[in-house]
Amino acid sequence: MAIEKGGVVLLRLPEPMRNFKSRELRWLWWYLEPELRSIDEQRLQYDDISNSDRIQRMAKAIKSARNPSEFENQIMTCYNDNIVPEEHLQWIDKENHRLLIWCINNLSRNVRERRHSQLTSLSMPYLSRTLAGKRYESIITAIDIWETNKEEKINFLLQNKNEWSNYKTPDKEIKWLNSKDKDQIVWAWEYLEKHQKSFRVPKPDDMKECYDLVLASFDDLSYGHPAAKKLFLEQMKRTWSQKKFRDSGKAKKPYYLPLTIKTREKLEWLADNSGQKPAEILEQLIEESYSKYTKTQ
Incomplete structure (x- = not known):
């Protein structure tokens, strides 16, 4: 030795x-x-x-x-x-972080709901504490040190493999998301956060990580009612389309206001000194006044 x-x-x-x-x-x-x-x-x-x-x-x-x-x-x-022999773990693709996030979340869910004996929080990886590069080995280690027999672990893995196939959000429902559109992915994450549908993790800096977390959040919605998930995703997609339309400027129609000469001169002075267009200044003032007024109602 x-x-x-x-x-x-x-x-x-x-x-x-x-x-x-x-x-x-x-x-x-x-x-x-x-x-x-x-x-x-x-x-x-x-x-x-x-x-x-x-x-x-x-x-x-x-x-x-x-x-x-x-x-x-x-x-x-x-x-x-x-x-457990490697053959029962092959479906857990170490490069598929959407799947790895789902696995970690599902392990935690099993602990919370006490579905399996001896599967305790002491041995569980937590999404908020597990670095992306350590996810796969954290999952495998959690399964390995689970104090139960090999047969129960194999059945657990098979059940999770089937569950992943059933709960993974179909590609046709996420094709509107462009993984290369940073603005859209960041918006999607913030939308999920606003509606309390995201995972409780710090806002990701990496776009690939952000995209994976968005998709994993969609997958997690599968544990609720299918109709509720469908409605939420449709509303989210519609909100994004409306945002794109507004941002493109197509939603803005010219609206002419009869202003006195002095008022027009003041508006032009504001435009010259602020670097904004006259229409932008008017829009900003109207938004501020509207917001202030509606808050007092």
Whole structure:
């Protein structure tokens, strides 16, 4: 279990664990958490240290057990009983952040509604706290450390795979959204926030992330009544179309007002000194007066 390198004795994981890759090592770290706490007061997180340091700490934790050989067997038994084969995880595309957001939200929903035993908030990734680049591994780790048997996990994954197919918003209902139109995507996110339909996360800076969150918010609406979701999306699409029409200037029709010469001179002076057009100044004044008046009603 130990080798010497440059005069320094390096611990190695027991033989059955030496072929563990990133996923298995992350699971092992969680499994050994009580032992790691007892030998190290720093309580470092998995991602805080290098892979070689992790292995050193985990090997030390195993070696420090009262009966290391028996503890190794216990670890491998738990590993074989709990770790789901990769084939059951292939539908979770690590590049599809819309799906990953849905998975994290659905895991949290299962915790809130207590649908599955031993699936607790302690092991759940939270959307607001999980970096985009860590979503996939956070989901897999949450499933791996869930303290239940492999069969229940496989059934859970199959159920979620089918649920995703049923709850994902169809492409025909989102084709009006242009992923390359920054103004539209930002508007869509703000519209969802205003109507309390968005996820409770900080406003995303990255447009791709914003687009994924908008679509994931649409998908989350599927858990409500289908008619309510349809009505909301239709209203949202209609509101965007109206905004585009207004912004294009086509909604504005010329409207002539008979002004006295002195009033016209004042208006032109305001235009010259503000950099606005006379019509823009009038529109602004009318909007301000209207807003002030309606608030007092």
